[in-house]
Amino acid sequence: MNITRTILLVEDDVINRVALCRFLSKQGHVVHPAKDGDEALEVYAKNKFDLVIMDLVMPGIDGAETARKMRFISNSTDGDYPPIIIITAIDHRAQNLEKIFRAGVDRVVQKPIEHAQLLECIDELLLPKSATK
Template identity: 35%
Template sequence: MSWENRNFKLLLVEDNKLNQIVVKFSLKRFGYDIVTANNGIEAIEEFKKNEFDFILMDVMMPEMDGLEATKQIRQLENGHEIPIIALTADVITATANKCRDSGMTAHMSKPFEVEKLFEILESLNL
């Protein structure tokens, strides 16, 4: 599938360094180019500077959470909606609904599983 052999450029927005390492380690072997932001504020700045194939966005972060960052990124887009996939340890249905309401494209729970990401990418036709 294209998500396994395509050199995607993605923005990883995650405040936990260990989680950053896990995601990077899991995806770099597929040739993905990963830019990291530690919070929503940094995510918006990276979004303004770079073009990404998709964003993995932690929901709960200091300074600016993933929900607010997603809303602001959606306001900056010029007709091309980038897939934003929520990463959260909270698996409650209400959280999934909040993610969707903020403009996130999909939702996956932590711990990060590369197979689950590939399922989501396939469902998004990436």
């Protein structure tokens, strides 16, 4: 089911950022790219997004800390916040995953990203429960 969504994509690697932007755009989504956590927070504070897809390891503030700050921004306004998917090449142990989920992250997707897995994750987070049955 293709529904146009507005996505904030945060990825410091320019090749990965461009490739994911193209892929998500071809799926019919409107994608706003950001190169790091600071730029993401600036864009996030000024726009409303249906979803955030963000790299975990970035220069400056990492994806988990950026997610935590996004949740604070949302809670200080209307409390309605978009789901956050963290993408990472790092193999995470239970304690690291706990930190990531405590920051407000909804899902973690391992790199290299399998497009079908990412689309399934997006659908799980954004489609109404009745639409997925």
